[in-house]
Amino acid sequence: MKQSKKIAFVAGVASLALLATGCSSSSTAATGAEGSDATLTFMSTEPKSITPQKEPGSQIGMALCANLMEVNSQSQKLEPLAAKSVTSQDAKVWDIELQDGWTFHDGTPVTAHSFAEAWNATATGSNAWQGNGTFVSFKGYEELNPTDGSKASTEKLSGVEVVDETRLRVTLNAPNADFPKLLSTNPTCPMPESAFEDLDAYEQSPVSNGPYKFISWDHNQQVVLEKWDGFKGAEGFSGGADKLVGKIYTAVDAAYTDMTAGNLDMIRNVPATMVDKAKNQLGEQALYEVETASKQQTLQIPEYVEELKSPALRRAISLSIDREAIAASLLKGHAQTSDSLVPPSLGSYVSGSCADCVFDPERAKKILAEDGGFDGTLIIESNSASDQQLVQALTKQIQDNLGIKVQLKPTLGTELSERRNSQKLDGAVFGLWGWSYMSPDQYLSQYETGGDGNTVTGYSNDKVDKLLRAARAEMDEAKAAKLYTEAEAIIVEDLPAIPLFIPTDYGLQSQCAQLNDVQGDLQYYRAGYGC
Template sequence: MKQSKKLAFVAGIASLMLAATGCSSSGGQAGASSGNGDASLSFMTTEPKSITPQKDPGSQIGMALCANLMEVNSQTQKLEPLAAKSVESKDAKVWDIELQDGWTFHDGTPVTAKSFADAWNATATGSNAWQGNGTFVAFEGYDKMNPLDGSKATADKLSGVKVVDDTHLQVTLTAPNADFPKILSTNPTCPMPESAFKDLDAYEQAPVSNGPYKFISWDHNQQVVLEKWDGFKGGDGFTGGAKTLVGKIYTAVDAAYTDMTAGNLDMIRNVPATMVDKAKSQLGDESLYEVKTASKQQTLQIPEYVKELKSPALRKAISLSIDRDAISKSLLKGYSTPSDSLVPPSLASYVAGSCEDCVFDPEKAKKILADDGGFDGTLIIESNSASDQQLVQAIAKQIQDNLGIKVQLKPTLGTELSERRNNQKLDGAVFGLWGWSYMSPDQYLSQYETGGDGNAATGYSNKEVDKLLKAARGELDEAKATKLYSQAESIIMKDMPAIPLFIPTDFGLQSKCAQLNDVQGDLQYYRAGYGC
């Protein structure tokens, strides 16, 4: 973003009335016919912990249900107003938001400024323990709703959120943040209707929102069904071509792949590299969709609260014991590149080799560990049991063989792992895939800011890092912001609260009827075109 006296994002008629793109059927297997009626697409998911967008920010189901104030248009790949008419600020600290006229929820009730304010206050309420809570850490009043010392909250509303009238909101942040319009494109900032607050438990089972798809049913451990909503006023760049979306629930990607080969599933995202060649052989090259922008990174995050792993020297030794090149070339078949930074190369703040200990040097690793007093315990690595188990096993074997320490794997269902991570109950390091909700280095580095979004995984805290990240967010000159982010990363890497591993080549699998597309590096099922 270039420096300017006024930051403004304004919706025009053209951005809301986009022409439909042409559809052509890709070859390969027959598309699955799931759900009710024609033009139905099915996708792989795990049993959701929640389908309320604010409670599970990364949920593909939540994304389909919600229309945010801002959103990336899949046709232009630009951030544009969606439910908002305009988002403006003179200083990046106080933001004026005007809503589109005439928008409603799926039940026909109006979407108002209060719909957003009420949802934000509920999400920011610490006692609710909604996963999207950290999104509001920079809003004025958040600290009184989430006191860091464990004391009782002294407020139940964000003082920085003011409802001016039905179509106008004013938001005051604790410090300038040029990324604020991007934050408004994320699930935790979705609105909620007034009816939701009458019975939140009932709402959880049948959420009502304002997005391109509406909720139909949730058969636990089987499927979630969504239907295209005729009342959605966003353009084609903000939705997909299916009339019905069916999220089929699996506990492992292998079972989903088997269903796809049988013609019973249309879409899988985050396809493991170990599955790519098999898919090419069995389903054909046309079944694979390669994401254009590399936005994801695999890391090994180290919780500060696990005493046995607190030593930065131990973490560096672990990193040096992993032969990333060998794993990338053999097991991952070249469908990944070794990572040497906490941010992916697709971002401007990327500095090659910022992780000096992300090379393979087992002798140096053993010396560092010996000089640090050794390690007599067992390194526990927790991971999502639904994916990447071969990769986690390969990493564990490298550490065990090359560093000479005991390693124990602990695969867990995704919902349980998420809960353990967010509530700081991990027993060891955690392997995971991290991607941005919006394109910014802050999406990666804020994990290492005290109280920042995603910080619960490691609990890492460094006052100088906090200072630099705060300055970077408030800097309207993109080049200066990039420099500040890079400085913050260099400090974080000295402590190594996370070990960068791989930048995966991101693939999705699609049937004949599904036409996947990505939005700034993220595959979203509800944006898929229907090609049959």
């Protein structure tokens, strides 16, 4: 029998390297001039939740939580954080040992039970926490998420065993070499025992173990976080500000106005239509360009919207969009056209894998006519807080070039998120997708039956499912990438999502803010303080 490789991530070596480098400018300036309070403000929308397990993409949740694994912003490598080690012989059964002496913000110890209980609650379908899909691969997930509408037969993931206070053993349904990366995502954060005494109260004042602790949430106004002195993570896992204030806006234009007036320090995911204006008004130094292109704009099409089920219609829609023209004119060169379901920064990317992601309106009309035409109205839902000019341009092109009725439906981000996750969309949905960790699986698992993010489209294909499972089990990254490529080739035939653009990802920073990106994403809580 072939001996399997042992996958191991152990704390220690990386920490020594960090200690040897000394302090960064962000730490020396952390208290600000003459000991003044070093406060950085950033743009936020009104959170649906600020607990990491309920709203995994929340920058506030990220600041509150220290994951078992995390990418160090200085080394750009995945390293143990709350974990001491994460090891496996077969990528299916994983042993996790925790760091010694870590506590929550309230001083109570972080134990193996803290993770296990949080995972059980998040994986329980009836709780309807957004991070639920993260645990699809855990043994026992199906029992916590019955598909027939019945009540769950258990309250715990059978694949999560608490060995003792500092050790966990996790058994997956199938091997997954990306498992240590998954442990760097917000849904895998721990929760203290006190959280389960009153989850509603905890929601309004969460306690976690990350670099920043919760201070206050003034709904529709701001969320305030404060640097926590008890955080034991290295400098690459935290920022330089004493205090973070998430100021709440309903649109990026209002946030930009505040930044030009000197009332805001940081904006991420800056729309391409705003970049040149910001460069002229705020100066080149205010723009921060993320090095790794990790994000993609797509038009996702739910399988449950009956009138949009035809792959021919989807191909026609894709062919009716002049991506090059939009990228050059409206987006002013701050985006590249997308021709794949994964971005070019990933190893499985193949140029032109989406053959219908070119502009050919005559072919589009012919395909649609041969398919029987389309007499209804194509509804495109989107987040009203961003990219409205881009969505309007797409709507007009599809309508003009394909000759069908198209209706734009902008919605507040929290409502749109709820509609996506509960399968209540009325049509296609425009959105920005990025990875939580660097892997093709972060994009393609959306198209696996029951996979993380699959609720949006509901797409299902047995061949795709088998290929994605095989790719996860493959410890050789090159071989895994080939399997992901094969899976994508099948998916693009059906186009459950239409690739549009890979935006050049910009952040805006004030003189005091020093943004840092982590493998293609900006995180406010890791910003330095330069005043």
